[in-house]
Amino acid sequence: MTTCHPIYLDCDTGIDDALALAYLLASPLASVVGIGTVSGNVSAAVGARNTLDLLDLAGAADVPVALGAHDPLAGSFHGGAPWVHGSNGVGEVELPASGASLAAESAAEMLVRLARLYPGELRVAAIGPLTNLAQALRLEPLLPSLVESVTVMGGAALAPGNITPVAAANIWHDPEAAALVLAADWDVTLVPLDVTMASVLEETHRQSLLASSAPVPRALGETLGYYFRFYEGIYGRPCSTMHDPLAAALAVGAVKTALAPVVRAAVDTSDGPGRGQTACDMRGLYAGYPPVGGARCRVVRSLEDDFAPHLMETLLSPVVEPAEFEPAWVR
């Protein structure tokens, strides 16, 4: 018996968001009960379109998708990262268009509704900027006591940033929202570049996806071609990180961390060169991170095992029909 967790996924789909979504749909530990989109890699609207198309391709068109915030809490959407994800967010691959519609509620409203529906059980996997989560905290101040945990892909603790020397994209796109999310009184895990940049998918993995008989792995393999070309400029060879699927796997408890200290973390919302940085207080490093007062943010720095084999195994596993799926939280 494994426990299956109800998951709310907040995403900006995105090539690695697509990997995370496919991973969660295939994982026996997860039941995706709702998805909200936010502007980041692409606009919230384009991300929603990609999410609907991917769900349809996966035979999971019944998973509700809510449109979330187009603009960050302060300022306006920066226009995404077409040089990383392609102009359509999925590496210029044309996915079959889903006929499904978006939910009538906003992403923040969906998160609040699901948190009330599954009190103490909902796990939030946030793999885009944190605007929707911040809005949900405003809608329902009791949200932190309603959700089981929040896992955020973002930040850079002792690793370089990716959008500035010190800031990671998901935080930099909406530092004000990230500051609210990291300050809220919930069980929050940060999955920063420290660990995601060390988790690499190689060309052999991509070829395995392309060789699959199932449509979702094949589509992922195709979109990864674009992503690999971007990361060739970073790593010097065609490959990619697994930012978002790693955060998804950590959210459902499918992978073990080797080092994940609980530290104080603050988001830089200044207009200085530190804007968007997650200033994690890692000063306990030299003594094995002894407990410190006020520390509440778990920062994943390393994993027990390489993530790629688990991701590949899950993505290439026989599809579990959503209808056959009985989550443990169904009473």
Place this chain on the structure above:
Amino acid sequence: MTTCHPIYLDCDTGIDDALALAYLLASPLASVVGIGTVSGNVSAAVGARNTLDLLDLAGAADVPVALGAHDPLAGSFHGGAPWVHGSNGVGEVELPASGASLAAESAAEMLVRLARLYPGELRVAAIGPLTNLAQALRLEPLLPSLVESVTVMGGAALAPGNITPVAAANIWHDPEAAALVLAADWDVTLVPLDVTMASVLEETHRQSLLASSAPVPRALGETLGYYFRFYEGIYGRPCSTMHDPLAAALAVGAVKTALAPVVRAAVDTSDGPGRGQTACDMRGLYAGYPPVGGARCRVVRSLEDDFAPHLMETLLSPVVEPAEFEPAWVR
């Protein structure tokens, strides 16, 4: 034949500054031609007092010492770090009082004078806040073309800060000065916490200093008792880093670096949580730091060899009388 370099030392003496000073006086690669003090670990005046006393103890009372800036470029001196260095800066050890006087010039004036005296040859080792160097840049805009190199102990590239989660003390004490120094067009090397926190002096080393028949190593061993107690809270055992002597050794070329990429570096002078951070652009990490346009700051991340044996050997070597010493730069 080894080349002996004329060195201007800018310091805030300080227990590890004392180690750096003793190291430079004992090194056959260095001829200390002038010393300026600045507020940091202690006030500039207390640092000058300690420097004169140490020089006298080392039989080097002829090395000129100039008082430098008491206050940073913006704001005022924070009061030092008595919990690290003791209220007198040398771990509450009473050094024999020197009868020597301070130079009539300021530290910035001394640096400019020495740079003109040894054009293209002077090496600057800056192991305190960078106020004096910034003032010297204002006094003599051609300073960058006059000095051979500048080696700065400070910053944190991919390591935690020590005075805030992201800032190292020497930079945080005067970020505006550090910004000017890192922006100037000279050969600048940053010796950050990344490498200094990995260079540790143990209790056995301290005992060797205490067992010396020479007064300087014995005094250093005594002062280190206080420093070790502070660092016991950081490392979980009595020991200490070698921040300043490591920067001094790198300044004279006595130790080899294993990894020292040349990157873009900016100092955070905002009032946000990043204030005092050296935002080094380490994004080339994953491809072995390929050359990037505009990169001018060498950031030492690791050494070829453990620094402690070299430091100990130099500190415990027979004293070379300054008078017997003929630097290569004497024409």
